[in-house]
Every structure is written in C-alpha cells, then in structure tokens.
Amino acid sequence: MVVESEPYVPKHSIRVVTAASLFDGHDAAINIIRRILQGTGVEVIHLGHNRSVSEVVQAAVEEDAHAVGLSCYQGGHVEFFKYTVDLLKENDCGHIKVFGGGGGVIVPEEIKELEDYGIFKIYSPEDGRKMGLQGMINHLVRSVDYALGDGQGPELASALAPSAPSKVARVMTLAEKAALNGRGGKAEAWKAALGSAMGKKTPPVLGITGTGGSGKSSLTDELLLRFLQDFPKKTVAVLSVDPTRRKTGGALLGDRIRMNSLVSPRVFLRSLATRGSGMEVSKGLSGVIDTAKAAGYDLIIVETAGIGQGDAAVVDMVDISLYVMTSEFGAASQLEKIDMLDFADLVAINKYDRRGAEDALRDVRKQMQRNKGAWHTDPASMPVYGTIAAKFNDDGVTALYLALLDLLNHKCGQKLKTSRPKVEGHSSSSKTIIVPPERSRYLAEIADTVRGYHAETKNQAEIIRLVWQMKNTHDLLAQSWQKDKKLKPALDEMRAQVHGLEEGFTEETHQLLAKWPRMKEDYSGEEYVYKVRDRKFKVPLITTSLSGSKIPKVCLPRWEDPGQVYTWMRSENLPGHFPYTAGVFPFKRTDEDPTRMFAGEGDPFRTNRRFKLLSKDAKAARLSTAFDSVSLYGNDPDERPDIYGKVGNSGVSICTLEDMKVLYSGFDLVDPNTSVSMTVNGPAPVMLAFFMNTAISQQLGKFEKEHNREPEKEEKEEIKKRVLNTVRGTVQADILKEDQGQNTCIFSTDFALRMMGDIQEYFIKNKVRNFYSVSISGYHIAEAGANPISQLAFTLANGFTYVEYYLSRGMKIDDFAPSLSYFFSNGMDSEYTVIGRVARRIWSIAMREKYQAGPRSQMLKYHIQTSGRSLHSQEIDFNDIRTTLQALCAVYDNCNSLHTNAYDEAITTPTEESVRRALAIQLIINREWGLAKNENPLQGAFIVDELTDMVEEAVLSEFERIAARGGVLGAMETGYQRSKIQDESICYETLKHTGDLPIIGVNCFLNPQEDQVVQCQVELARATEEEKQSQLDRLKAFHQAHEDESEKALKRLQKVVLKGENIFAELMETVKSCSLGQITRSLYQVGGQYRRGM
Known part of the structure; x- marks a missing residue:
C-alpha cells in the first residue's frame, strides 16, 4: 500500500451507499469520504447519520449498489457490521461489498474478526497514514469496478413485483444501461x-x-x-x-x-x-x-x-x-x-x-x-x-x-x-415564528453594538488622556506662574478647557474613574473583605510560595495613564466586573474545584459506582452524565443486533424513571454541594423530567422515613416546590447545535424548539433558579470539524437565537438569561487560549447594551472539555500531554467547570485507570501548579490581548455573514453552518495526512521501535451481556407494571401538544408510567420527526 494523491478513474458507473451507523451522529468522516468518492467518479447514495442496518440494506438493494461504506464511531460496531452482512445475504445481495471505518474505536482484533466474517475492508488510522485519504478511496473503487448484471438479459423482466425489490432494482439497472447505450438490439429487446x-x-x-x-x-x-x-x-x-x-x-x-x-x-x-x-x-x-x-x-x-x-x-x-x-x-x-x-x-x-x-x-x-x-x-x-x-x-x-x-x-x-x-x-x-421577521438581523445588530461599545471606549479614553495631560501641564505651569503673571490667563483657559472636556464624560466614565482607586485599595492588602446581608466575608489575596514569595490571587495593572486604565476597565476589568473578560466571579470557589468528569457506561448500577469513585475524595459531588447512543436518540433497548450492540456502550443506558433513580442513588440531589450535568439533546425534555422526578422522589422517600408515613397532598406539593427551587445542575438540550454539528436531533426542529421554550417557561413559573435549562454547546461543533473561531461564532449565534426566541414568546430577559449556560471545547490552536474571555465579553456587552439585561444575565458561565478530536489512537500515551496543555488554558481562562478527557478515549470508553489519570491532571494544576494560584494570569500579556481582539472581530464578522443569510435559522436552511464545518474538517484532515500539520506520534516523531499496526494494548470498556440483558428485563418489567396507565398517559400528552399547552409540565407526569421509547414514538405522531439534511 502506497500513498496516492491522484483519483483512480473507474471503467464502469459505480454506485456506493454511504452512511453513519445507527444512533451515531458523527458524520464528519463519512462526509469527507462521500465527497472524495464523488470526486473519484462514483455515484454516491448518501443516507447521512443515524441509519439502521435495515435502512442501509434497503437502500443498497433498491439502488443496486456495488458497495456500502459505513462509519461507526459510537460503539456496537461488531454487531452492526456483522448484521449488515447477514441482512444483505438474506436479501439475496451478498455480492454487495461492505467497507467501513471508525478511527481508533475499532481496534485491530475487531478489524480482523469483522474481515474474517465477510466485511470486505475496515480502514484503520494506520491505513489512513500509509495510504492517504485518496489512496483509501482508490482502493475501495478498484475493488468494485465491474459491471452489474453481466450475462443477465431481458428475460429477467418477467414476474417483477414490489415484493422482490432486488429483482426490480437489477432490471432497472439493465434497462437504464440499455437505453443509455442508444437505440439498437438490446434497447429494443428490453423495451419489448x-x-x-x-x-x-x-x-x-x-x-x-x-x-x-x-x-x-x-x-x-x-x-x-x-x-x-x-x-x-x-x-x-x-x-x-x-x-x-x-x-x-x-x-x-x-x-x-x-x-x-x-x-x-x-x-x-x-x-x-x-x-x-x-x-x-x-x-x-x-x-x-x-x-x-x-x-x-x-x-x-x-x-x-x-x-x-x-x-x-x-x-x-x-x-x-x-x-x-x-x-x-x-x-x-x-x-x-x-x-x-x-x-x-x-x-x-x-x-x-x-x-x-x-x-x-x-x-x-x-x-x-x-x-x-x-x-x-x-x-x-x-x-x-x-x-x-x-x-x-x-x-x-x-x-x-x-x-x-x-x-x-x-x-x-x-x-x-x-x-x-x-x-x-x-x-x-x-x-411557526421562532425569530420574528423584523428581528432577522439581530446578529448584525449585536456586532454593531459590540463595535460601537469599543468605539465609545476609544473616544472616551482619548478625552480622559487629554484631560490628564492638560492637568499635568497645568500643574507644571502653575508652579511658575507666580514668577510670570502672564501665564495666569493661559492657566485659566486651560482649566476651562479641562472642564469642557470633562463634560464630555459619560456617567459610566465618571463612575469607573472614581471606582479605580477604591479597587486598587481593596486588592492591595492580604485579604479582600466584602459584605453580603450585613455579614462580612474575607478572602485571602496572597499565597506564599515555598521560596517565601507572596503570589497575588488577583494581579492589577500598574499603569498611571488614566486613559489606559479606563480602556482596560472597559475591555477587560478584574474578574467579577463587567465586561467579565477575565471571569464572571471575583474569586474562584474554595469549597469545590471546577472539576466535572464525564461518566457513563453499562447499566445505571455500574455508572452509579463510577460516580461514587469520581466524587470519593471531593468536597462536592459534581456529576456529569454520558448517555448511551440508544438513549440519546430517544429509543428503548432492544434485542435487534444493531440496537443491542450499542446498549450501555459509550454511555449509560437510561430508558425509565426507575433507571434514573438507580443512577443517582446515594447522592442527595438537593444538597447545595451536589450538581448534575446531563449531556442529552433530542430527548432532553424526557430525561430532564426523569431527573426532576428522581430528585422529588428522593425527598418524598426521606419524608416517609422521617415521619413514618406518606406526605399529604399539600406536603407533596411543598416538597416538589422546594426541590425545584433548590436542585443544581445543567441539561444540554441544545437543538440548534445538534442540527449543525452533532446530529442527535430526533424531533422536527420547530417542535424541539417549542419544547425548549416550554422547559424555560416551566422553570420561570416554578422558580427553578439553580438549574440551567440549556447548555449552548460549541464542543460538538468543534468535534464535527469546526475551527475555534467557527465554534465560538456559531455557538454564540445559537445562544442569541434562543434569546430572541424566548423574547418572542413573551419571556423577560432577566427571567431566562441566567438559566442559559455554555459549553466549549479546548483544542491545540492558539485561539483556544482566549475562547472563554471573548465569549464573556461579547455576551456581556450585548446583554447590557442591546437587551438592557441585569448583571446576572450579563454573566456567561461555561463548561470546558478538552478536545476529543485531538486524541489519537497512535501513541495514545501522548494524549495526556495534549490534554494537560488544554486544561491549563481552560484554568487560566477561568472556566466555570472542566472535564479532562482520558488518554484512551480515542479507542474506548474510559477505564477506571485512565479516568484517574485524567482527573489527576486537574488536581495537579489546581493544587500543585504555582501560577494557577493566581486567578488572572492571562491579563496583561500582549499576545493574549492581540488574540482577544482578533478572535472577537472574527466572531463579529461571522455574525454578519450569518445575518446576511437570514440569521441562524436561515443559514441552517441553506446548510451554511454544516458546510463550513465540513470544509474546515476536510482542511484539518488533509493537513494531517500530508504532514503539513505536525501531530507528534501520528505523522512525525514516529516510534522507530514500534510496528505502527500494533496499537498500544488498552483495556476496552464495554457493556457486559449481563448489563444489557438486565436493561431489557428491567424495561419489560416497567412496561408490565404500568401497562394499564401508559396508554392513557400518552394520549394525555398528545392532547397537551395539540392544544398548545406546556409539554414539559405534562411530561413530568408522563414519565411516571411510560418509557423513553414510548414517549418518543408518541411525540413523533403529534410533533413530527427530524428530517436530515445533506
């Protein structure tokens, strides 16, 4: 095998069906593959993401394809590929060759097992390194470059029927071929x-x-x-x-x-x-x-x-x-x-x-x-x-x-x-109006607002500087005016000019200039003292190093020029002060680290044990839940091979309220030191209803234990109210991002957005103030291939779209904006150094200046996860080095919570050993790393200032491009975001394959002692047969226990949808008797199913 750069020219019209596997939204790779196939002269029937084996086989049969090309990055690949081969044979189409790939997720032993079973070729990362992208495609095309139906003639046209699709498909191929070859014997014979x-x-x-x-x-x-x-x-x-x-x-x-x-x-x-x-x-x-x-x-x-x-x-x-x-x-x-x-x-x-x-x-x-x-x-x-x-x-x-x-x-x-x-x-x-037509240029208006804010800063700073210079000049001249009386009129004129210039100060300018000396004084001692409700709180401002040096917790600039200070206060300021560039809180919490480690595998019992392991030595339980792909697509577990293989893999299997109760058992969900994040989008309203009911159920159980009786109706309502007011956490529920990048959309977009709005209205009505209703996510946009600027621009644009939508539904900005949170990736590019500070600055300026929102609404809070895309299956031990650097950037930029990826995630769900190492990265930074004792280390660095302004302007320019396409929803309709993400993904992959983008241990600094085909042996974390069967048995028992109630509950839910009432309020009742899959199917009938785009 050699690297090929020139496309092979096929001799025949080749047809290939391409798709990403069932419950798998990772379509970046398959989109690259289908584009290169097209460029190599292949007719590509592209099915997109989340395709079952039956859908793939149906397409391959009806299209009379030469081959199917499948990507599988979400686990369950052995069952998926084998089932594809089996089903093709069942449909008398065993001649259709199956090709596939899954990066490092499919390990060499599994590749051999699959190829021995009948899959023609599974391409590995090592194949990509040796052959190149075009080389892999050439290999595939050469393997299937033959004419279909040679030796078959018009006699095949007899006894055609819809019940024999493979026969119909082959006759269509031959009839089309005869017609294309022109009028003659074959064409006339087929016609007859x-x-x-x-x-x-x-x-x-x-x-x-x-x-x-x-x-x-x-x-x-x-x-x-x-x-x-x-x-x-x-x-x-x-x-x-x-x-x-x-x-x-x-x-x-x-x-x-x-x-x-x-x-x-x-x-x-x-x-x-x-x-x-x-x-x-x-x-x-x-x-x-x-x-x-x-x-x-x-x-x-x-x-x-x-x-x-x-x-x-x-x-x-x-x-x-x-x-x-x-x-x-x-x-x-x-x-x-x-x-x-x-x-x-x-x-x-x-x-x-x-x-x-x-x-x-x-x-x-x-x-x-x-x-x-x-x-x-x-x-x-x-x-x-x-x-x-x-x-x-x-x-x-x-x-x-x-x-x-x-x-x-x-x-x-x-x-x-x-x-x-x-x-x-x-x-x-x-x-259906998501963003009113008259508000379609909201992103361009935000760009104008931010630029206008900076223009005002520049204008005011020039006046301040001029006043300062004139005052200094006045003071110098005043020292000698006694000797020269002629200077007095000039001094009087100078004072008048200063007074005139000062009248050009805005009210905020006066306030900031007056505030600065007090801020310097407050931060100059060894303790910062502040009051909350007449209580004094003290925060140490100094950490003493082993050398005896006093390291300040927050470091202030030493400038004398008030124009420079003013510019800094308007563009940066100290942590906790508008525009929150350096952070939304004055100081980091000392009672809990920002650590929030993602976990989920097998059944809820196994993941519950993992949660307890992760939080064992922590002051606070900060749980982050990964669901398996079956759950992420709103389905129940099933025995069908392409579903069964994914149950409990790459996340935890959750399909009923009882599962959720097991998942968080042993954690007091209303404890102020407990918070739960749930990464789920399409079926997020259902999962959120599971979770809220779990928290309420815990407190009802606690009441029964303490009082030895069930609570009365009023007591139940009071407990429910208290739980909703108290519970802490986040649900991702970001539908716009799903359509653009991660692809776990299951409902029609308008209906999914309606449910998001219903959740937020429910939160406002029930005073749910400590739980974020959405985590507006750029992480999955980056994982799909976007560069850091596109990730940030698309994510903020999505956030402002939710703002406009909620406003159009009559909600008040300060009622819902504090319930919005963000989630970004941190990769290796230089722009990631400033991704959080740019996001905070744009958000706060837009919230205050454009939407007239209060301080809580101005604070953008975000979670960071180190880049999964930067993890490689070759030399996987090097992954921890990349993760450490990315985590350090996140800590320096004052992220509010952080997940560090495990080094083996390029191959498997993290094991206990790899998770412990990933957790240690954060602990070492937070506890051992000296500079991390300072909480604004990025401020004052010339390159950070340059990057901040550069990335901000690039984001604002992207806002204008999206606005020109009718806003986020208009751009989505034309596929703008998705196309841009795919283009950037291809750019990255091309540079990686050519070596122009050096990646240590992958395309340079290769280990001369190690055969690259042999990957490092790591423990593969997979759901066990016992765990899968347990979920099937528990689901069956749940259905049987609630068979008298479920149908009525589903009909009530559908009625609420059709009447336009709050869907989430009804879901809080529906989940008590219905499983995830039952609810999803029921909502499809009244809300519509998601329709994929290219």
Missing part, C-alpha cells in the same frame, strides 16, 4: 420485454420538478407520508434524478437523506444520475419508469434534478406534473420565462413562511391565469398552493395533497378516497 411484463398495468405517474433548493424532496416526502397513511395497501415507486458532474462523472444522489417515509416497506426508491444527458432527467429514465410499471406499483413518482426557466422535459414522461418553486424568483416578469408554468397541473410555492411568499402566490396565480387564457376565472382558483414542507402536518401541504388526489381520480381514473377533512384555502394558515 418490459412492455410485455406491463400488460394492462397503467399506474399513474406523477412528475415533481422545480428549481434547485426549493424543497422538492421534503415536499415529496410529506405527500408520501399522507398517501401511505390514507391507503395502507398501496405501494409507491419513487424515481429520483440528480445531476452528474461532467468533469469527474461522479454524482451525489441525496434525495434519500430527506425522506422519512422510506422506512415503509411499501415505498421503493431508486436514485438516478443524469449521466451526461445535459437535462434534468436521465436518458434511461423511461426504461426505469417502465420497470416500475411492470412491477405493479400503484403510484410512480418521478422527481427531477433542479431545473432552470426553460426546462420541462419531465412533462412528456408523466401523467400529472407538479412544479415546486419558492418566492425567490425575482421580479414578476421572470415568471413569463418559466416553461413549467405552461404545463404544470399543480404549482407549489414552498417555504411559504419566507418573506414575500404571499406576493409570490398572487403573482404566480396571475401568471397561470394568463398562460391558460382564463381571463374570466378568479386567480385564487388557479392550482397554486402555498406550502411549508419543513413544518409538521402543514395544512398548505395537505391542501396540495387533496388537490393531487382529485387529479389522480379525474385525470388518471383512480378511485382514491381520503377521510381527511377539506382544507380551507390553498396555503399554510399558520407559520
């Missing part, structure tokens, strides 16, 4: 064979076409979901066309990724590349349509590639045509150029929630009226519909669907009847 197989079958063909980015796939999916629900015995074939890249011959066939309806066995989808047709349809499409007809599908849908104004090729191939567009077509005169408006039976103006959509609806109706010459017809009766396919159960889509059924009946002789009530009007009646 399919004509014979069709007989009298005449299923209707619906053509869906439209501009690129108009949401054709999402709208197709929504129409399909309604059709499948209304007609439980009907089958559908979807033929989806995407363009081929002329230069490489590769293609991204990405429509499957958007379609949730494909889980139904009654839907068959085949993706087609245009293969040089130069049109929005493939030359072989007619043969593929005939194959679907011959197979007997009840409805055939053809979705074309994005088209221009003059394209209407699909019309000749279909019975009914639907043209999909958006309001962004320019002037109304542009409509006259759109060919499809002459031919379309139906027109959908999708994304109807965008500005200008109502005008677009009016203009398109008028244009269709003109095109049809229907001058005496009301334009409102034209078949033009305003739809929001991204919105769950949109009535505009339903109106379009009902019109489509009418056309199928009247134009195609179908007899389709639906029980759905008729929809009034032709457009969406309600638009």
Whole structure:
C-alpha cells in the first residue's frame, strides 16, 4: 500500500451507499469520504447519520449498489457490521461489498474478526497514514469496478413485483444501461420485454420538478407520508434524478437523506444520475419508469434534478406534473420565462413562511391565469398552493395533497378516497415564528453594538488622556506662574478647557474613574473583605510560595495613564466586573474545584459506582452524565443486533424513571454541594423530567422515613416546590447545535424548539433558579470539524437565537438569561487560549447594551472539555500531554467547570485507570501548579490581548455573514453552518495526512521501535451481556407494571401538544408510567420527526 494523491478513474458507473451507523451522529468522516468518492467518479447514495442496518440494506438493494461504506464511531460496531452482512445475504445481495471505518474505536482484533466474517475492508488510522485519504478511496473503487448484471438479459423482466425489490432494482439497472447505450438490439429487446411484463398495468405517474433548493424532496416526502397513511395497501415507486458532474462523472444522489417515509416497506426508491444527458432527467429514465410499471406499483413518482426557466422535459414522461418553486424568483416578469408554468397541473410555492411568499402566490396565480387564457376565472382558483414542507402536518401541504388526489381520480381514473377533512384555502394558515421577521438581523445588530461599545471606549479614553495631560501641564505651569503673571490667563483657559472636556464624560466614565482607586485599595492588602446581608466575608489575596514569595490571587495593572486604565476597565476589568473578560466571579470557589468528569457506561448500577469513585475524595459531588447512543436518540433497548450492540456502550443506558433513580442513588440531589450535568439533546425534555422526578422522589422517600408515613397532598406539593427551587445542575438540550454539528436531533426542529421554550417557561413559573435549562454547546461543533473561531461564532449565534426566541414568546430577559449556560471545547490552536474571555465579553456587552439585561444575565458561565478530536489512537500515551496543555488554558481562562478527557478515549470508553489519570491532571494544576494560584494570569500579556481582539472581530464578522443569510435559522436552511464545518474538517484532515500539520506520534516523531499496526494494548470498556440483558428485563418489567396507565398517559400528552399547552409540565407526569421509547414514538405522531439534511 502506497500513498496516492491522484483519483483512480473507474471503467464502469459505480454506485456506493454511504452512511453513519445507527444512533451515531458523527458524520464528519463519512462526509469527507462521500465527497472524495464523488470526486473519484462514483455515484454516491448518501443516507447521512443515524441509519439502521435495515435502512442501509434497503437502500443498497433498491439502488443496486456495488458497495456500502459505513462509519461507526459510537460503539456496537461488531454487531452492526456483522448484521449488515447477514441482512444483505438474506436479501439475496451478498455480492454487495461492505467497507467501513471508525478511527481508533475499532481496534485491530475487531478489524480482523469483522474481515474474517465477510466485511470486505475496515480502514484503520494506520491505513489512513500509509495510504492517504485518496489512496483509501482508490482502493475501495478498484475493488468494485465491474459491471452489474453481466450475462443477465431481458428475460429477467418477467414476474417483477414490489415484493422482490432486488429483482426490480437489477432490471432497472439493465434497462437504464440499455437505453443509455442508444437505440439498437438490446434497447429494443428490453423495451419489448418490459412492455410485455406491463400488460394492462397503467399506474399513474406523477412528475415533481422545480428549481434547485426549493424543497422538492421534503415536499415529496410529506405527500408520501399522507398517501401511505390514507391507503395502507398501496405501494409507491419513487424515481429520483440528480445531476452528474461532467468533469469527474461522479454524482451525489441525496434525495434519500430527506425522506422519512422510506422506512415503509411499501415505498421503493431508486436514485438516478443524469449521466451526461445535459437535462434534468436521465436518458434511461423511461426504461426505469417502465420497470416500475411492470412491477405493479400503484403510484410512480418521478422527481427531477433542479431545473432552470426553460426546462420541462419531465412533462412528456408523466401523467400529472407538479412544479415546486419558492418566492425567490425575482421580479414578476421572470415568471413569463418559466416553461413549467405552461404545463404544470399543480404549482407549489414552498417555504411559504419566507418573506414575500404571499406576493409570490398572487403573482404566480396571475401568471397561470394568463398562460391558460382564463381571463374570466378568479386567480385564487388557479392550482397554486402555498406550502411549508419543513413544518409538521402543514395544512398548505395537505391542501396540495387533496388537490393531487382529485387529479389522480379525474385525470388518471383512480378511485382514491381520503377521510381527511377539506382544507380551507390553498396555503399554510399558520407559520411557526421562532425569530420574528423584523428581528432577522439581530446578529448584525449585536456586532454593531459590540463595535460601537469599543468605539465609545476609544473616544472616551482619548478625552480622559487629554484631560490628564492638560492637568499635568497645568500643574507644571502653575508652579511658575507666580514668577510670570502672564501665564495666569493661559492657566485659566486651560482649566476651562479641562472642564469642557470633562463634560464630555459619560456617567459610566465618571463612575469607573472614581471606582479605580477604591479597587486598587481593596486588592492591595492580604485579604479582600466584602459584605453580603450585613455579614462580612474575607478572602485571602496572597499565597506564599515555598521560596517565601507572596503570589497575588488577583494581579492589577500598574499603569498611571488614566486613559489606559479606563480602556482596560472597559475591555477587560478584574474578574467579577463587567465586561467579565477575565471571569464572571471575583474569586474562584474554595469549597469545590471546577472539576466535572464525564461518566457513563453499562447499566445505571455500574455508572452509579463510577460516580461514587469520581466524587470519593471531593468536597462536592459534581456529576456529569454520558448517555448511551440508544438513549440519546430517544429509543428503548432492544434485542435487534444493531440496537443491542450499542446498549450501555459509550454511555449509560437510561430508558425509565426507575433507571434514573438507580443512577443517582446515594447522592442527595438537593444538597447545595451536589450538581448534575446531563449531556442529552433530542430527548432532553424526557430525561430532564426523569431527573426532576428522581430528585422529588428522593425527598418524598426521606419524608416517609422521617415521619413514618406518606406526605399529604399539600406536603407533596411543598416538597416538589422546594426541590425545584433548590436542585443544581445543567441539561444540554441544545437543538440548534445538534442540527449543525452533532446530529442527535430526533424531533422536527420547530417542535424541539417549542419544547425548549416550554422547559424555560416551566422553570420561570416554578422558580427553578439553580438549574440551567440549556447548555449552548460549541464542543460538538468543534468535534464535527469546526475551527475555534467557527465554534465560538456559531455557538454564540445559537445562544442569541434562543434569546430572541424566548423574547418572542413573551419571556423577560432577566427571567431566562441566567438559566442559559455554555459549553466549549479546548483544542491545540492558539485561539483556544482566549475562547472563554471573548465569549464573556461579547455576551456581556450585548446583554447590557442591546437587551438592557441585569448583571446576572450579563454573566456567561461555561463548561470546558478538552478536545476529543485531538486524541489519537497512535501513541495514545501522548494524549495526556495534549490534554494537560488544554486544561491549563481552560484554568487560566477561568472556566466555570472542566472535564479532562482520558488518554484512551480515542479507542474506548474510559477505564477506571485512565479516568484517574485524567482527573489527576486537574488536581495537579489546581493544587500543585504555582501560577494557577493566581486567578488572572492571562491579563496583561500582549499576545493574549492581540488574540482577544482578533478572535472577537472574527466572531463579529461571522455574525454578519450569518445575518446576511437570514440569521441562524436561515443559514441552517441553506446548510451554511454544516458546510463550513465540513470544509474546515476536510482542511484539518488533509493537513494531517500530508504532514503539513505536525501531530507528534501520528505523522512525525514516529516510534522507530514500534510496528505502527500494533496499537498500544488498552483495556476496552464495554457493556457486559449481563448489563444489557438486565436493561431489557428491567424495561419489560416497567412496561408490565404500568401497562394499564401508559396508554392513557400518552394520549394525555398528545392532547397537551395539540392544544398548545406546556409539554414539559405534562411530561413530568408522563414519565411516571411510560418509557423513553414510548414517549418518543408518541411525540413523533403529534410533533413530527427530524428530517436530515445533506
């Protein structure tokens, strides 16, 4: 194997299905792979993240793929890959080769086991080092460069049926190939064979076409979901066309990724590349349509590639045509150029929630009226519909669907009847408003606010400096004016000018100038004394070193120039003082370290033991909970191999309230020295309800033990109230970040945001003041590949989006802003040195100057985790060195809590030994490292000042770029954040593979004594069979114990959702009788399921 940089040129049209495994959101690697595959001339059917084996196999079968390429970074890989091979064989597709990778997570012994089982190749980090990214792709493509169906002919067209998808798929391949090869014997033979197989079958063909980015796939999916629900015995074939890249011959066939309806066995989808047709349809499409007809599908849908104004090729191939567009077509005169408006039976103006959509609806109706010459017809009766396919159960889509059924009946002789009530009007009646349209430039306004603040600082500092200089000059001259009486008028003029300049001081400037001498005095002694409610508290200001040196806890600048002091107070200031650049609290807590170690493995009993180990010698119990991927995606444990393999791996399995009670048993959750962080997002409302009920249950149990009786109803309410007022902790629950980076979204985005808002309203109503309702997270954005500036900019932008959303719901800034917290990664780049201080400064200035928020709301509090991406499976002992440096940066920058990764996390869930070492890193910094005794060590360093200003301006510039795309939600719709993250990930991986980015022990300073194929032997932490079975048994027992209550509870929950009431308040009751999976499935039905994006 040698490193190859040039793409291999395949001799055949190769088709590969790519995906990340079930309950795995780590799609950075598979996105890099699918892009390089496309560049190597491969037609890639990309499924995205969190794909089950059945979904992968279904796609591979229907697409007649040569291979599947799978990434698996979340554990359970042995079961996942083996199950893929087994299921392909069960579907008579054992010829499809399986390729995979998982970084260092899949160890050499497991690679051998999998390849022996039948997986063609598992690529290891060592393969990447030796072959390079392009070399690995070339190896894959060479391995499958052959023609499918050689030796098979038109006789295969007989006896096609929806129940034989592999046969239908192969006939489509051969029919398409024959048509592409031109008119001749083979083409005519296939045409005749399919004509014979069709007989009298005449299923209707619906053509869906439209501009690129108009949401054709999402709208197709929504129409399909309604059709499948209304007609439980009907089958559908979807033929989806995407363009081929002329230069490489590769293609991204990405429509499957958007379609949730494909889980139904009654839907068959085949993706087609245009293969040089130069049109929005493939030359072989007619043969593929005939194959679907011959197979007997009840409805055939053809979705074309994005088209221009003059394209209407699909019309000749279909019975009914639907043209999909958006309001962004320019002037109304542009409509006259759109060919499809002459031919379309139906027109959908999708994304109807965008500005200008109502005008677009009016203009398109008028244009269709003109095109049809229907001058005496009301334009409102034209078949033009305003739809929001991204919105769950949109009535505009339903109106379009009902019109489509009418056309199928009247134009195609179908007899389709639906029980759905008729929809009034032709457009969406309600638009979910997250950020009001008039507030869409909020990020640009924040950038202006921060820059304006600094401009005012500069202006005021110049005046202060001038006043200081004039006063000094005045004092010098005043010493000699007695000798020269002519100086008196000049001195009088100088005093008048000083007085005039001082009138230009702002009120804050006066206050800061008066405050500085007092601050210097307060910090000059050996103790800092402050009062709280008439009580005096003393904080030591000095630490004495072994050499007898007195190390100040907080060090002050020694400048004399008041302009310089003023600039520093406005841009930096001491810890605990606005703008909180150096930290939000004056001093670090002495009763607890900032340490918060992430833990979770196996069943709740095992993780409970790990929590007790981690907090054994600590003054405070600061627990951080990692959930297994099954739980993170809102599912219950199951015996199915691709689920079973992940139960209790890479986190703890939690699916019921009883599990949560076990998890935190032995910890008093209302103790002021106990706090719990839960890293969970998609099903966060359910997990939070589990947790709050656990805390309440503990206190109810305590009451019963103390009083030897159950509490009365009023006593229960009082206990609940006290628990909610007291409990400390954080739930991550950051849905925007999930859509951009980590991918554990499970509900439709609007619905997930609604539940976040409901949680915050519940917190305000019940005075939950010590628990953060969201941890706005940049860590997972960084892990997905973003550089530190993008991580910070995207994360802060998400935070300000929540602010705007909560304000739009009528919440007051000071009621909710203190409940928001942040979570960042610390990597090896220089910008990480200042990530916290920049975040604090931007947040505090925006909160005070723009939102008029109070001091508590101005304080940005954040957790830091050292970079998981900087951990490498080669020379893993070096990982602790990287982690130590990153942790030191975090401590210097006054993070509020810190998790240090274990060195073996590149390979496995941390073991007790590795966690102890990771914990020791923090203890050594906090207890032994001399400079850490000072709490503002970064202040005053020229490079830190330079980096702070540089990173801040880069973040503000990113705010403006996001604002230009309609804010965070508008940018998400176009995939801006995701694309930028992927580009930065590719940049990092490329530099790593070329060696231009040196990584010690990985691409340089390699160990000459060690064969790189042999990894360091580490203990692999995996859930045991006993723990997995225990979870299955406990779940079954829970379901049986609550079978009489659960169905009623789920119906009550759905009713609350549909009535628009507070969902979290009802979840607090639902979780008492329903499991996580039951609740998730129930909410899908009324709130919608997440739709993946490319």
